[in-house]
Amino acid sequence: MNSGIDLEMSFTQGVQxxxxxxxxxxxxxxxxxxxxxxxxAVIGVLVTVxxxxxxxxxxxxxxxxxxxxxxGILQPMADGLKLLVKEDIIPAxxxxxxxxxxxxxxxxxxxxxxxxxxxGQNLLISNVxxxxxxxxxxxxxxxxxxxxxxxxxxxxxxxxxxxRAAAQSISYEIPLALAVLxxxxxxxxxxxxxxxxxxxxxxxxxxxxxxQPVGFIIFWICALAECERLPxxxxxxxxxxxxxxxTEYSGMKFALFYLAGYINLVLSALxxxxxxxxxxxxxxxIDWFSSLIGLSxxxxxxxxxxxxxxxxxxxxxxxLLVFLxxxxxxxxxxxxxxxxxxxxxxxxxxxxxxxxxxxxxxxxAFPMTFGG
Amino acid sequence: xNIAYSTELICFLIxxxxxxxxxxxxxxxxxxxxxxxxxGGVFMAVAGLYLLLNASFVAAAQILVYVGAVNVLILFAIMxxxxxxxxxxxxxxxxxxxxxGGVCGGLLILxxxxxxxxKWNLPGPTSIGEEATERIGEHLFTxxxxxxxxxxxxxxxxxxxxxxxxxxxxxxxxxxxNDLNNQKSLSxxxxxxxxxxxxx
Numbered sequence: 001m002n003s004g005i006d007l008e009m010s011f012t013q014g015v016q017x018x019x020x021x022x023x024x025x026x027x028x029x030x031x032x033x034x035x036x037x038x039x040x041a042v043i044g045v046l047v048t049v050x051x052x053x054x055x056x057x058x059x060x061x062x063x064x065x066x067x068x069x070x071x072g073i074l075q076p077m078a079d080g081l082k083l084l085v086k087e088d089i090i091p092a093x094x095x096x097x098x099x100x101x102x103x104x105x106x107x108x109x110x111x112x113x114x115x116x117x118x119x120g121q122n123l124l125i126s127n128v129x130x131x132x133x134x135x136x137x138x139x140x141x142x143x144x145x146x147x148x149x150x151x152x153x154x155x156x157x158x159x160x161x162x163x164r165a166a167a168q169s170i171s172y173e174i175p176l177a178l179a180v181l182x183x184x185x186x187x188x189x190x191x192x193x194x195x196x197x198x199x200x201x202x203x204x205x206x207x208x209x210x211x212q213p214v215g216f217i218i219f220w221i222c223a224l225a226e227c228e229r230l231p232x233x234x235x236x237x238x239x240x241x242x243x244x245x246x247t248e249y250s251g252m253k254f255a256l257f258y259l260a261g262y263i264n265l266v267l268s269a270l271x272x273x274x275x276x277x278x279x280x281x282x283x284x285x286i287d288w289f290s291s292l293i294g295l296s297x298x299x300x301x302x303x304x305x306x307x308x309x310x311x312x313x314x315x316x317x318x319x320l321l322v323f324l325x326x327x328x329x330x331x332x333x334x335x336x337x338x339x340x341x342x343x344x345x346x347x348x349x350x351x352x353x354x355x356x357x358x359x360x361x362x363x364x365a366f367p368m369t370f371g372g
Numbered sequence: 373x374n375i376a377y378s379t380e381l382i383c384f385l386i387x388x389x390x391x392x393x394x395x396x397x398x399x400x401x402x403x404x405x406x407x408x409x410x411x412g413g414v415f416m417a418v419a420g421l422y423l424l425l426n427a428s429f430v431a432a433a434q435i436l437v438y439v440g441a442v443n444v445l446i447l448f449a450i451m452x453x454x455x456x457x458x459x460x461x462x463x464x465x466x467x468x469x470x471x472x473g474g475v476c477g478g479l480l481i482l483x484x485x486x487x488x489x490x491k492w493n494l495p496g497p498t499s500i501g502e503e504a505t506e507r508i509g510e511h512l513f514t515x516x517x518x519x520x521x522x523x524x525x526x527x528x529x530x531x532x533x534x535x536x537x538x539x540x541x542x543x544x545x546x547x548x549x550n551d552l553n554n555q556k557s558l559s560x561x562x563x564x565x566x567x568x569x570x571x572x
Contacts, residue, residue: 023376128502129428129501133432140439144409144412166444166447166448170440170444
């Protein structure tokens with residue numbers, strides 16, 4: 001089943017019609033989606049930063065940014081520009097090589113993980129077979145960057161923050177992976193496209209959230225912990241650690257951490273919507289709807305509307321989750337480090353194991369509803 | 373020579389250069405922290421080689437296990453020990469280095485000889501690409517079940533051993549125990565962070 005709009009095909013066709021070889025056309029195509037995703041990730045971050053400022057203001061009964069553009073919509077741009085022109089300081093006795101490489105190692109895996117986020121049937125950079133497993137593997141590189149920047153800053157708060165960040169992200173990786181495994185077991189595939197397609201048979205009723213409610217909650221808690229958002233922002237707990245591993249950073253290097261954090265948040269929200277909320281699927285099945293108004297699903301008009309609706313749905317679901325994350329950040333207190341580790345190892349890990357086991361047995365018992 | 377082939381060749385050359393120089397640096401650098409970080413880089417380059425061989429599942433597993441777990445563990449261990457302390461000079465370090473260098477060189481020559489004299493079956497079996505994940509799972513749960521389970525028992529034993537070693541009860545000096553008589557270990561969370569003794 002390969003319906004839907006295939007932009008790559010049409011692009012390579014178009015270039016080949018101009019008289020270039022097939023390989024050259026492919027080579028020309030490769031950077032385009034990457035660039036597009038990079039731009040959309042950064043724009044997603046700008047929107048999230050603006051939302052964060054506005055929602056936090058609303059939660060505290062302030063107005064928030066108001067003068068930079070309408071409703072302060074240009075405020076994140078001003079933030080970014082400020083960070084861009086700030087002096088880049090490397091502390092005198094810091095290890096300058098590791099100090100520079102650290103933030104890059106934090107940011108690059110996060111951006112690479114956007115490779116697997118689908119916005120539609122063919123609207124993703126690459127439908128790699130290992131899909132969601134690639135994201136889990138890539139996100140395990142991040143702790144090394146955090147440890148690196150914590151160590152190289154030559155500051156006790158940085159070192160403690162780096163160690164905490166690494167410990168936190170290792171502990172929450174395991175329940176996260178187990179929650180994903182339950183989904184993978186149900187859809188018989190690691191590929192994000194297959195996971196979404198398996199959920200879009202009957203609109204909202206076939207979304208994974210109904211079959212995996214426990215997994216959804218585990219995944220969301222772990223994703224928040226991986227993004228180091230409050231209530232889990234232990235690595236940069238202001239009262240204890242100044243700013244954790246970011247303490248000595250300023251200017252563009254600090255901006256890289258900032259960017260990585262927000263890109264990771266948007267990415268996690270997108271993945272929650274892909275894994276549990278039906279990805280690009282509309283709450284009402286498109287097939288059913290198009291047959292209702294008497295148009296074939298292969299009609300170009302229906303295709304274009306369905307594709308744009310898919311993008312809107314993915315982003316809408318993701319931003320609803322981002323809104324939830326921001327609201328959580330400004331209304332919940334921070335947990336203590338021992339509570340954090342207890343929650344991860346003594347609560348989420350056993351629960352996610354049980355969830356996996358229950359999913360496996362339900363799959364054997366009801367192969368129709370739980371993906372045979 | 374088409375574009376795909378030359379890209380593959382360039383990637384292979386870069387990756388192997390990174391692996392060889394990186395692993396030499398891991399062994400030869402004096403600074404143990406640099407060695408540990410470089411080890412992570414070498415692991416990632418090996419994952420890149422697996423990707424070139426079309427084994428994406430193995431590549432991701434390599435990153436997850438070796439970079440995400442093993443290397444982070446090594447880094448933790450290094451960062452929790454005091455690195456300011458100078459190591460004691462070891463007697464006869466020169467001769468030791470010479471001997472180990474000789475052993476490694478000999479091993480290298482032996483391996484080179486084996487790889488040159490062996491008749492490799494070229495081109496090798498074609499890769500099955502994305503199907504590999506399923507195939508690996510099948511093998512792990514059928515003909516390789518016993519080694520798989522044995523490996524997990526080994527890991528379980530190591531884990532229990534680590535827990536037993538780490539859970540030694542910390543005895544509190546009697547001066548600190550007044551109303552806390554019934555508590556034996558520090559991991560008992562009833563001990564307040566600021567007991568009255570410390571406030572005095």
